[in-house]
Amino acid sequence: MNVSDVKGHNELRENAEVEIVDFRSEHAEAFRQMNLDWITLYWEVEDADRLYLENPREKILEPGGAILMALDEGEAVGTVALISMGSGSYELAKMAVDERVRGRGIGWRLGRALLDRAREIGATRVYLESNTILEPAINLYRKLGFRSIKGSVSCYDRCNIQMEVWLAGDGPPSEPDTELAPGVD
Numbered sequence: 001m002n003v004s005d006v007k008g009h010n011e012l013r014e015n016a017e018v019e020i021v022d023f024r025s026e027h028a029e030a031f032r033q034m035n036l037d038w039i040t041l042y043w044e045v046e047d048a049d050r051l052y053l054e055n056p057r058e059k060i061l062e063p064g065g066a067i068l069m070a071l072d073e074g075e076a077v078g079t080v081a082l083i084s085m086g087s088g089s090y091e092l093a094k095m096a097v098d099e100r101v102r103g104r105g106i107g108w109r110l111g112r113a114l115l116d117r118a119r120e121i122g123a124t125r126v127y128l129e130s131n132t133i134l135e136p137a138i139n140l141y142r143k144l145g146f147r148s149i150k151g152s153v154s155c156y157d158r159c160n161i162q163m164e165v166w167l168a169g170d171g172p173p174s175e176p177d178t179e180l181a182p183g184v185d
Helices: 003-015 025-042 047-054 056-061 106-120 135-143
Strands: 018-022 066-072 075-086 089-097 125-130 147-149 161-166
Touching: 018 106, 025 047, 025 056, 025 066, 025 075, 025 089, 047 056, 047 089, 056 066, 056 075, 066 106, 075 106, 089 106, 106 125, 106 135, 125 135
Parallel strands: 089 125
Antiparallel strands: 018 066, 066 075, 075 089, 125 161, 147 161
16 A cells, blocks of 8 residues: 555545535534634625524525535534535635644545536526635645636625636636635636
C-alpha cells in the first residue's frame, strides 16, 4: 500500500459514519447554529441570514428547495441548502461544517449531494454567493465545477464573489475561469 492508498483508506474510514440526509424538524437548531457560528466568526448576521435560518421550512423547503444534513453517528456536523430561484435556477446557500470535523471531506460530500439533488429535481443551474476570505470554501466550489461570474447585486454586504455551475449542458459556452479569488489558483 502506498501513501496515497493509506490516505484514501483513512478518509474512507473517517467518513464511514457520516451520512447525508434530508433536513428534518429536529435539525433546525443545528442548521441555524452551524451557520451562525461561521457567519459571526467574520461578519455580522444580516437580515437575509435571519430570514432563512429562522424559517427554513417556509423559505427554503416549501418553495421547492432542499436542505441536506451531514450526520456523524447521528450528530449534525454539516449542512447545505438548495434554494429555488425559479426557471430551473437554484442557489447553493447556508453551507457549514462543524469546525471539529473540518478536513474530513464532509463539505465535498455535502456539495456533491446537493448537486445530485439539484439534478434530480430538474435544475439546470446552481448559483452561489460567498466571500474570498473563505479560501477553503472557494477552492471547494471550484472543485465542484463552479466558475466565477459577475451577477446582480447581492442582498449580502459580505458577498464579493458570485459563482455558478450549469448542470445540463444548457448553460453558456464554457470559458476559462479567469476571475480567481486572491490567493486562489
